[in-house]
Amino acid sequence: MAYLREARALATATIVNYVPFVRGFLEDCFGKGRVTLSRLCAGDVVRFVQRQAPRLQPKRAKLLTAALRSFLRYARYRGDITLDLAAAVPVVANWSMPSIPRGIAPDQTRQLLASIDQRSATGRRDYAILLLLARLGLRSGEVASLELDDIDWSAGRLSVRGKSGQRNELPLPADVGKAIATYLIRGRPRSTCSRVFLRARAPITGFSGASGVGSVDALQRRESRP
Structure with a gap:
């Protein structure tokens, strides 16, 4: 959280909103087992967003992707991962027509x-x-x-x-x-x-x-x- 607050200059409210998304991502990837960030791959990131984003309102979906990018940049900054997995986070468009499908299952x-x-x-x-x-x-x-x-x-x-x-x-x-x-x-x-x-x-x-x-x-x- 100190990284987000000091290096990224994010407001406390934003950081608080990020945490559940990051926790959900880690639980999705590792369950209740040991979290080993070096095992993460682009497919893990893409699959999580593809499953979660369609369930959320557009603003919440964008918050989800922003949270993942910040977390993955921090993990790379720390050396826990070597590749830029933040770049693998799909872009969530701000659909103006709710009848348009948000993605393919x-x-x-x-x-x-x-x-x-x-x-x-x-x-x-x-x-x-x-x-x-x-x-x-x-x-x-x-x-x-x-x-x-x-x-x-x-x-x-x-x-x-x-x-x-x-x-x-x-x-x-x-x-x-x-x-x-x-x-x-x-x-x-x-x-x-x-x-x-x-x-x-x-x-x-x-x-x-x-x-x-x-x-x-x-x-x-x-x-x-x-």
């Missing part, structure tokens, strides 16, 4: 991924893209701008460019890394383009922006519906 995510035909090059690409969106909570633009040199295979890390151009390092889960590697070896067209994910049709180059990745997501969701 875990069961729907699994159904969506299972519906993709990975026998084709395009299917292997789309599977890797959607797995990145689902497991790491990346934005469409961050996936679109991902380059080959952004992946550190030996360290199992991913360097992601944020909106402001700032780079954040995230752990690369084994299943996500396998999906990307499969696409690179058995699906990605030969190209001098440095982007990881390329268009399936000419011109063979990277997506022009977030809308390209967004269209992949929307198309796969439509095709997965019964």
Whole structure:
């Protein structure tokens, strides 16, 4: 709490509101067992937010994500974790229309991924893209701008460019890394383009922006519906 009050200059009321969210996150990850922060991964962070945020009002959901980011930055500052897991906390939008779904449920995510035909090059690409969106909570633009040199295979890390151009390092889960590697070896067209994910049709180059990745997501969701 001293860190939040002195280093982050947060009001006491804000700190008090943060504590239950952080406690809930740790209980979700470790239960009643020993808390070992070094075992945390991006998937733990994303899954917790995806489960909790839809149950909360938008302002409370934003408070949840702010609390997690502050806690994870502090844990990294102390050396309890080495990667920037704060960057893995998904952004919770301030929806103005309550009828719009706040997210896709875990069961729907699994159904969506299972519906993709990975026998084709395009299917292997789309599977890797959607797995990145689902497991790491990346934005469409961050996936679109991902380059080959952004992946550190030996360290199992991913360097992601944020909106402001700032780079954040995230752990690369084994299943996500396998999906990307499969696409690179058995699906990605030969190209001098440095982007990881390329268009399936000419011109063979990277997506022009977030809308390209967004269209992949929307198309796969439509095709997965019964």
